């Protein structure tokens with residue numbers, strides 16, 4: 510099965526706190542309420558930092574990505 514990766518679109522995150530309240534193993538507060546992933550596994554540039562989603566948390570991450578009010582949680586399958 511393809512590995513999933515997740516990142517935050519920092520520009521559109523509204524700091525609603527939902528993701529890091531729900532899945533603190535993957536999401537955190539960057540310091541200003543804006544969300545971030547807790548670990549960078551792939552750093553494409555300053556704005557594009559991915560974490561591989563732990564397999565046992567895939568469904569929680571997908572759910573919270575669907576519920577994010579601004580659609581700022583990006584989940585993709587690794588190529």
Ligand code: SF4
Nearest residue numbers: 522523525526528577
């Ligand atoms: S759920 Fe979405 S809007 Fe809310 S803090 Fe997380 S990324 Fe930001």
